[in-house]
Amino acid sequence: MKNKAGNDRSGCDVHTYEVGNDNYIERVRLYDQHSFKDMDWPDTEDGEYARAYLEPMMQQGAESFMSNVETTMLLARIDDLVIPLTVNDAEYDNAYVCSPYTHYVSYAKQELSMLEKPVLEKGLSALLSLIGWGMKRSQINKVVHVNNWLLSTNLYPAMSGEQAECLLAVVQERYPEHVIVFRSLCSGLHPDLTARLTEVGCRLIPSRQIYLYQANDPNFGNSKSRWLLKRDYELLAKHEYEFVSEVEMTDADIPRIVELYKRLYLEKYSYHNPQFTERFIAAAMASGTLRLYGLRKEGRLDAVMGYFCRNGIMTTPLFGYDTAVSQSVGLYRMLSACLIKQARKNGHLLHESAGAAQFKRNRGAVADFEYSAVYERHLPWGRRWCWMLLDRLLNRIGVPLMRRMKL
Template sequence: MSEVRLYSKADFSECRLTNHPLYSYIQVFFSQELSELVENSTNGTCYALEVGQKLCLVVVAQFQEGQTYPTSLRAQYLDYAQEELALTGIKGKRLLSGAFQLLKRIVPKTIDEVVYVGNYLLSTNLFQPFTTEELQKIEALLQRRFPTKTIVYRSQNSCLNQQLMENLSALNYQSFISRQVFIAHQSQVIQQKKTFKKDRKLAKDTTFNIRTNFDVTNYSERIIELYTQLYISKYSQINPRYTPAFIEAMKTVQNTSFTGVFDEENLIGVTMSWELDGTLTVPILGYDLSYPKESGIYRLLTYYTLLRVNDEQLFHMSSGVGPFKLSRGAEYFPEYIYYKRPASAKERRLSFWLLQKVNTILTRMSNKRAY
């Protein structure tokens, strides 16, 4: 029978699962203040959750202005979603935009009073499966420790988390769509795509150098500069603002690796990949936007990651640029958060009703097309 324990920074040394693939990752978040690793996450406190032989990071958050969406449901659903909406060509987006504006005024700030289970301060979180019994024990422990907090499991999709989603539903957790994600899991399909063959030719002919063994510490500020160009300056201020300290800490984390595209000695493109139980994702990606699109830096970074897809490993490509990812053999899946509000929750009925209506509309839209 699985025992459940919650560790703080002060007593994590008592955890004996030192060989667990997430142990070194969790150590990173106990080694420094959260805001020193993720600049726009000053509203969270990290814990480690041990469930039998499983281990994950837990983040306890509260409302604070200007936070990144991994630690703020308001940022994710009332700010980030509206920004994403503006980039799409979907019908009815003006009506939806108005709904988001209304929700910003009436949804209470207490929606950000959350305990996130398995939240790694990344856009995409990877999960080990929890049984119904384990989920019940986790819930009981968290409700005792944080009785006023909503319990949230982010990053759930039917490709990777079908059983976990069913177990959460059986325990009366509610689902709320968060985004579309793209998963490449069939190497034979991927390698037969015309785009893959074109990318392979690009990799053969390019004058850039691809390096998987370079001094990450020496390039940590440049890595953040490239990531910031793409994800902060181009896309959204609500994306996590990682710091060079985060990059330097991650270079020693188990199952984490860096790939760099170099123009002579100038780093012009980079990925940091992270793997858990056969699933690979790329939480850090950036490239020099001053280079022309024809130089193919993003294509090269994607190609070298897709090469790692085989019968034992798949590539969770996260969200965004759907047509590009679909053309390279990925499939798209709606992604959800699962949540359970505390018994003491007293959000206004109108705001909760509106959130559910928006959820229904977004789910229908996601089922119709990839974007």
């Protein structure tokens, strides 16, 4: 790979790469919070979405939208794609979306209770504490995440393996002391990206078991799963809930939306998830970066979801309901059925993220594994060992264990 670097008139870095034997030329521009105002945003659907979502964060800082995220954001323009980058050095209390330490140590400790084996949980917790101490010493959070939208699932645009390789080279040159990570990769969804990044030296380190629902296939699922979904959807009429869209929501609903997300994603699951602020919800409603829907009864919003679609895939980073309502009412079941119905309507594959494994399997979702492609070969061994350890532990022990326990 040949590299020619310079500066454009806006003062941001410009890198030209010649890749392979086909003389494939890529031009990459990196913009920071000062130079992004000079960006020529692509006149495409993805470009318009990127501007609506990312421009406010570049102007006001990610912390204004997610209270437990502290990071430096950059934008990479490659061809007609705009890719967000997050840069961190430590920030060990960050949400897991930009903190590998939080993901692999803090969050993992909380999830040990899912094993329902106290002796094993205690032993693994002690092991995680020891590993975590070593990870801090090796500066595991000195990292740049590529295509990081600061959400539980980062959907990818139509990015080629060559483009990913080019971005990797640019980021390595700009941040030679940082690990480089591409989150939210799945070999079934991103075969070109995972193959190319592996070829150039990235490790594929498992992050979680996810569930995919082929809502784009009208014949997907067996008779049992279709019956369960039909039964779940019929609960709306039984309990007199109305399925409402963002058109039927107002600013007065914003605090309630934040509360519903908090009750599920934060209180029931983990405060290490992104903690969305009212400003995040207001921006999503105003810009349409999340399609918001909810369940309302007698004027009260009791459940909410927010989804977005990219490159034929749909996912819901915003999902919550009033956990004080009796479980027999089935708010989670109703909202999940409405989500699948929306995915079918859009003709998209539904990325259902992690959690509620048996529930999702029963309704036809198929398990797969999500990985982070990690590049650390340019760093000294003292910085690399923790990633090498994660690679071995998770691929040889973690993945087989999760498969066997169907987590």
